[in-house]
Amino acid sequence: MNPYALEAAFFYLFSAMIIGSALLVVLFRNIVRSAFALFFTLFGVAGIYVLLGADFVGVTQVLIYIGGVLILIVFGVMLTHRSYSVDMFNRLGTLVMGAVSAIVTFTIIYYAVRRAPWYSVGYKPALPTTQPIGKELLTTYLLPFELVSVLLVLAMIGAAYLIRSEVTTARERSPITKTGDNDSGLTPEVSSTGVKERGK
């Protein structure tokens, strides 16, 4: 019996989960359902990471992508005015283009996978990865790491700036938004721009 059969079984399980739910993301007509189907895709990817022995990356995948990015996507979808009632089905003309681009992408990826010089490590028990990752980030890859954090700070400042400026203009235009109810559970700034602005 193949000693890797258990790993293989889990690999196929996670792959089926990723591919199946990714198909659902594309095929659902309701955009909110698509966003929720993405949950299973991201979870399956985390499973693959753990299967490869990358425990830190796998857990971070769950924390960042499911706990952060996906929530923001769902929030964005829900807060965008009436976006959830939009019929997501594409018309026939785009079907051909979609098929062509899908086939081309698949061909490229297929040949890339076939030609890549795969490096086999053989069977090794998974070792802790957290400490090596931390050390590498703060020694070898210190500059990229810091650049990424600067980029994130810039993005945060940018986002805060965008929201701020919109609130002041909204307040100047009408005093109603200032006293508007902030029941949506968000910070006052976000709800007054996201909901109130478009409601008028």
Place this chain on the structure above:
Amino acid sequence: MIELINNIIGNIHSSTPMIRWLVYVMVIVISSVIVLSFALLYEGFATYAERKVAGDIQARIGPNRVGPYGLLQFVADGVKLLLKEDIIPFYADKWLFIIAPYIVFTASFAAFVPLSYSDHVYVANMNVGVLYIIAVSSVVSMAILMGAWGSNNKWSLFGGMRAVAQIVSYEIPIILSLLAAIIIPSSLDMKDIILYQSGGLGIFRWIIFNNPFTLLAFFIYFTAAIAEVNRTPFDIPEAESELVAGYHTEYTGMRFAFFFMAEYGDMFIVSAIAATLFFGGWQIPFINGVAMPLWLRETLQVVVFLTKIFVLIYVMMWIRWTLPRLRVDQLMELCWKYLTPIAFFDLIGASVWVLLFNGKGVYDILSALFVH
């Protein structure tokens, strides 16, 4: 338990892979069943304790009819919830409505896995234990949103959005304050963290006493953690006076019970992290456990660990029945304008402390002064 399993696996390591997998699967199933039964039993008694504490604070008796002192009240409640009609609203998004409680419960229960109950009693000793718990609990907020959206009810949706906004915001002070504690033992592994806190009569090397910043970090963590599990004074997602019942308005029977149990499960997890990271986990205070027989030591350790957790849970219940609820904007203000900056300051302070004193705590420094 784990020792026993390791022995069995060690003996059969040379046998065929087929048998090895069977044993692995059996071990996984058996340990899950043990932890799940423990979690459910705890959740049952926690609901009883909550009502008794509430009764005590409000000068009432609380449940006292079913069983001695009303102890079996939760069994009666469970039976009641099982027998209730399972209503799915006609205009609900049925798939999302149905799977949301399962994901909430699974995610909440999955966080029980990496906990280290004593020296040898644990299910999985994960290298990334603390991070794993935080990651898995963040899935809960996703599932809450799923159920809230699926219900197709405005109260549910409001509650769900509030819950998620709250959980996502409060995750930041939680992670920052936990980081301030984690840099002391410099490990994410629950067992390593507890082992680091051994010695000092089993009390003085607790991370909470390591330096002033970790002391502060615990209070930030605990405040934010109460918000993370959506309990009063931070329970705006299910504020009865405004939102009927929040995100689980449309849920009945067992599906409602899943949400309910997940809340109590989360309380346990949050307290367990606090007990592990700040209060020395299963380290027995004042008694030297080395000389004891193994079974006695393990039992004592489990008892000590659970006692620490239950004390913290009691404090949460106490706070719930004493303080009024915060308003939405006050809640967000507390998180972003107070807790997050303080947590940042605290993390920097703890890092500087580790650099200055080479990772030594107050106790180590003081004892080094007197020993020479």
